[in-house]
Every structure is written in structure tokens, then in C-alpha cells.
Amino acid sequence: MDSKAEQQLASIANISNQKERTTSYLALLSTLFSSQPPSKDALITLGRHFVTSMSMAMVVGRRVLGSYVIALCAGTSMDTTGTASITLDDEGSGENQQFMQAGINAFKSSEGEEVRRDVVEGVLAGGNLSGWCEEQTTVLRHLYAHLLQLEEDWLGAAKALMQIPLEGGSRLISDEEKLAVYIKIVRLLLECGEWGQAQTYFSRASLLIHVTKDKETNLSYKLSQARLFDFSARFNEAAQKYHEVSFDSAIAEEDRLQMLKAAVTTSILAPAGPQRSRILATLNRDDRVHSSLPPSLSTMLRKMLLEYIVRQEEVKEFEAGLEDHQRATVEGGGTVLERAVREHNVGACGKVYDNISFEALGNILNLDAENAENTARRMIEQCRLRAWIDQPLHLLYFESRSSHDTDAEAQGTAGGLGIENKEKEVEPRLWSERWDDRIRETSIKVEALAEQIQQKGLIPPIPA
Structure with a gap:
């Protein structure tokens, strides 16, 4: 704290006439902002003098503190949309431009931005802020968050905004x-990457999103929702939202392509199944995927869509473009991508084989036989694979597709016309039914062999 500034403030506070006291405060404020850069200790002392005072006359405090905040905000690129406004009394309305210019001059040196940040931080850091100046301290918190954003301190900026009293304060705050x-x-x-905390505040925003018709706000909401789905590994939902946002003409073309790339990436990372097949088909019909995105992405998408087996070299090329949270390890070992490719390759084997041993399946998936079996079992339990397991023989049998289960249906369309079909779950079959079918097949084969043996005369006829 600046002892000289403290003495001056104490002297001014003892002036009984409010008009004279206000004039003295403003004169001191003007003096402090006249140097380049100003003394941060003196400015912090002045700011704390007001924001912690419980006996400050509001007519004096709001006018002086309002000018103080205006000077601190002057010359910044802070977007004031959604922040509290500062109102000055009619008597002091002409001071607005005066202190704005004073602030611009005070912080225009090379050290100015650092001093500005230290002053705002010092005023807010002590706590015990008075309720009468919530409007001014709210603007200071927005300013502090903005300055931290410029330094890419995202978490610090978020915490600054979290301190804004939005519920139960003395200030009337609109839902917008x-x-x-x-x-x-x-x-x-x-x-x-703090998506857990982000989900909490997104839930609060979800309760209020209906009150706004602002396109930018709605777009930010949709993009935040897509990224939350992405961070929480809900890749099917993330791909749908990213693709939806990529069509918004309010976004720059380069950013729209980034959203499209994110949609393709998350669709590939999604768990294998009918829902992912529909999303892959939708993206495959988007011409931008094949004309504007890297070839490795479109190739990977088509292989996933057409259920071709994906090779390891293709996986490595695709993995190079993933974000950190998309490389997270999953239960059972491996990354999210490795799990997605493993599950995809299990389904792709169903187009090539009627049955396959777990050892052979493990060779395709780069897993041992036990983990290959666990992967297939999980997909069957979740109705994402038409198959059943012969445990004694260590075989995976793929159930034959019905005659109408064509590529068009797998892509989520009817006749290729883009008409969405309802998702068809795999109908469960009782083990007793499967056992009866196998006994029936075995009996038929035994009878056929016996008939062939008799026809060749290898067994003499039984005498009457």
C-alpha cells in the first residue's frame, strides 16, 4: 500500500461537505493517472479505499469509483457486451471522456498493460468488497478476465468471472x-480442459438459453455443447453438433471447415454401431469432406462407413491429428481410437467370415485371444454386433444379415434417398434355440453321411 496515498485519502474522507469531498477525490484520481505508467500501489490503495468502505456516501462513491473504473478500462479491447454498465450522475457526465483519455494516456507505455493488470488484481484480491459497488466491481472482474485471456490464462480468467455475484446480490441482473x-x-x-467444471456452468446456461434470440450467443452455446460431448467421449452426439455448426454462415469459412474436421474425427472415434453408421453416411454425403479436408480423413471415413478392415498404418496417420483428450486410455487398455478401430474391425470381419476363432480375431485386432473375445462380447451385449459366441470351441459366429440389410440401410437411408430409418436393434436369441439349431444341423449332416455310406455299399444290409 502507498502510505502517502493513504494519508491523502484519510484527509479527504474527513471533509464534511460531500461536493468538496467528491471534487477532492476526483482531483487525486486525476493526479494519479497523470503519470506514465501510474503508480500501481497508489491506484490499488485508492481502489481498496472505495470497494471496502462500509460508510462511503453512495453519491460520492459511485461517481468517483465509476470514473476510476472507466480510466482502468480505457484503451482495452474488452467486449462490454453482457457486462454491467457504469452510470455517472448528470453533474459528472462530462468527466467520462476526461477519465477515458486519462486512462489511455496512463497505460500506453510498454509497461502499462502489466501495471493495469496488477492494479485490477490488487483491488479485487483482498476480498471483503462492499455491496454498494457491485456494479463497478463486476466491471473490474470482467476487465481482469479479459486481461488474463490476453495472457492465455484461461483458468484464471474463468475463476475471475466465477466471482461475479449473479444470484442474490444487490444488483438487478437480467437473464441474458x-x-x-x-x-x-x-x-x-x-x-x-476443465470440462467437468464446464459441464456445471453449461447446465446453468441451459436453463436460460431460451431467453435469448442473439445468434452469436446461440452459436457459442451449440459449440460449447459439441465440445462438452467431445470431452466426455460422447462422440456420436459431438459429431452431430459439430456438423450442425459447420453449416452456420455466421462463422468464417476456415472455422467452419475446422468444425467439419472435428465432426469427421469424432464420428470415427464413436463406438461402432447403427448410430455411428448413420452419422458416417451423413458426413460422406457432404461434398466438403472429400474436397476440403485432408485425404486421410475422408479415406478413414469411407473405410469405416463401408466396413472395410482398417490397417495400423492408417490408424497412425489419423492419430497424428487428434487432440490430447482424444488420446485418453480406456478400460481394457488402449486409446479411444484403438478401441474404436478394434470394434470397427470386429464388425468388418462379419462381412468377410461366417465365423472366426478368437486367436485369428486377435491377430487382426492386435490383441490376445482373451481380449478379442471380451471386445466381441461387449459389442454383442450392447446390441452393436450381430453375432454369438461358441465358448467351448473359442469361435465367434456372425449372424447372417437379412436380405434387405443392404449398404443403403447400413448407411441409415432407404433406397439411398436420404430418408432416415428407425434404428433396428439385434433381436436376442435364447441359448436353447441356438442349441436346438445346432443339434438339427448336426442330425441332418449325420443322416446325409449315413445315406452316402449306404449308397456306396460300404455297410452290408442288415439281414431280415
């Missing part, structure tokens, strides 16, 4: 302002 703050917090938390 609350929504704007919540979405900003979500996007900042996602930037630093």
Missing part, C-alpha cells in the same frame, strides 16, 4: 447477462 457470463465461463474452462 447471466447467460452471457455462464457461456464465457464454459468456453474458458473448455480451453484449459
Whole structure:
């Protein structure tokens, strides 16, 4: 703290006449902002003098603190949309431009931005802020978050916004302002990978999203939802949202292609099954995938869609473009991508073989026989694979597809016309039914062999 500034503030606080006191505060404020850069200790002392005072006359405090905040914000690129506004009394309305210019001049040196950040941090760091100045301290928190964003301190910026009292304060806050703050917090938390906390604030935003018709806010909400699905490994939902956002003309063309790339990536990472097949088909019909994205992505997408076996060299090429959270390990070993490819290759084997041993399946999946069996069993349990397991013989039998189960249906369309079909789950069969079928097949084979033996005369006829 600056002792000289403290003495001056104490002297001014003892002035009984409010008009004279206000004039003295403003004169001191103007003096402090006149140097380049200003003394950060003196500015912190002045700011704390106001924001912690419980006996400050509101007519004096709001006018002086409002000018102080205006000077601190001057010259920054902070977007004031969704932040609290600062109002000055009619008597002091002409001071707005004066202190704005003073702030621009004070912080324009090379050290100015660092001093500005230290001042805002110092004023807010002590806590015990008075309720009468919530409007001004809210603007300071927005400013602090903005300055931290410029330094790419995403978590620090999110925490600054979390301190804004949006519920139960003395200030009347609109639902649109609350929504704007919540979405900003979500996007900042996602930037630093804190998707668990982001989900909490996204849930709060979801309760308010209906109140706004602002296109930018709705777009930020959809993009945040897509990224949350992505971080939480809900890749089918993420791919749908990313693809939806990629058509929005309000986004720059380069960013739209990034959204499309994210849609293709998450669709490939999604668990194998009918839902993913429909998403892959939708993306495959988007001409931008084949004309504007890297060939490795479109090749991988078509292999997944047509159920071709994916080779390891193709997996490595695709893996190079994944984000950190998409490389997370999963239960059973391996990464998200390795699991997705393993499950895809299990389904692809069904187009080539009627049955396959777990040892041979493991060779294709780069797994041992036991883990290959576990992968197939999990897919069957989740109705994502038409197959059944012969445990004694260590074989996986693929159930034959019906005559109408064509590529068009696998792609989620009827006759290739783009008409969505309802998802068909694999109908479960009782083990007793499967056993009866196998006994019937064995009996037929035995009878056929016996008839062939008799026809060749290898067994003499039984005498009457």
C-alpha cells in the first residue's frame, strides 16, 4: 500500500461537505493517472479505499469509483457486451471522456498493460468488497478476465468471472447477462480442459438459453455443447453438433471447415454401431469432406462407413491429428481410437467370415485371444454386433444379415434417398434355440453321411 496515498485519502474522507469531498477525490484520481505508467500501489490503495468502505456516501462513491473504473478500462479491447454498465450522475457526465483519455494516456507505455493488470488484481484480491459497488466491481472482474485471456490464462480468467455475484446480490441482473457470463465461463474452462467444471456452468446456461434470440450467443452455446460431448467421449452426439455448426454462415469459412474436421474425427472415434453408421453416411454425403479436408480423413471415413478392415498404418496417420483428450486410455487398455478401430474391425470381419476363432480375431485386432473375445462380447451385449459366441470351441459366429440389410440401410437411408430409418436393434436369441439349431444341423449332416455310406455299399444290409 502507498502510505502517502493513504494519508491523502484519510484527509479527504474527513471533509464534511460531500461536493468538496467528491471534487477532492476526483482531483487525486486525476493526479494519479497523470503519470506514465501510474503508480500501481497508489491506484490499488485508492481502489481498496472505495470497494471496502462500509460508510462511503453512495453519491460520492459511485461517481468517483465509476470514473476510476472507466480510466482502468480505457484503451482495452474488452467486449462490454453482457457486462454491467457504469452510470455517472448528470453533474459528472462530462468527466467520462476526461477519465477515458486519462486512462489511455496512463497505460500506453510498454509497461502499462502489466501495471493495469496488477492494479485490477490488487483491488479485487483482498476480498471483503462492499455491496454498494457491485456494479463497478463486476466491471473490474470482467476487465481482469479479459486481461488474463490476453495472457492465455484461461483458468484464471474463468475463476475471475466465477466471482461475479449473479444470484442474490444487490444488483438487478437480467437473464441474458447471466447467460452471457455462464457461456464465457464454459468456453474458458473448455480451453484449459476443465470440462467437468464446464459441464456445471453449461447446465446453468441451459436453463436460460431460451431467453435469448442473439445468434452469436446461440452459436457459442451449440459449440460449447459439441465440445462438452467431445470431452466426455460422447462422440456420436459431438459429431452431430459439430456438423450442425459447420453449416452456420455466421462463422468464417476456415472455422467452419475446422468444425467439419472435428465432426469427421469424432464420428470415427464413436463406438461402432447403427448410430455411428448413420452419422458416417451423413458426413460422406457432404461434398466438403472429400474436397476440403485432408485425404486421410475422408479415406478413414469411407473405410469405416463401408466396413472395410482398417490397417495400423492408417490408424497412425489419423492419430497424428487428434487432440490430447482424444488420446485418453480406456478400460481394457488402449486409446479411444484403438478401441474404436478394434470394434470397427470386429464388425468388418462379419462381412468377410461366417465365423472366426478368437486367436485369428486377435491377430487382426492386435490383441490376445482373451481380449478379442471380451471386445466381441461387449459389442454383442450392447446390441452393436450381430453375432454369438461358441465358448467351448473359442469361435465367434456372425449372424447372417437379412436380405434387405443392404449398404443403403447400413448407411441409415432407404433406397439411398436420404430418408432416415428407425434404428433396428439385434433381436436376442435364447441359448436353447441356438442349441436346438445346432443339434438339427448336426442330425441332418449325420443322416446325409449315413445315406452316402449306404449308397456306396460300404455297410452290408442288415439281414431280415
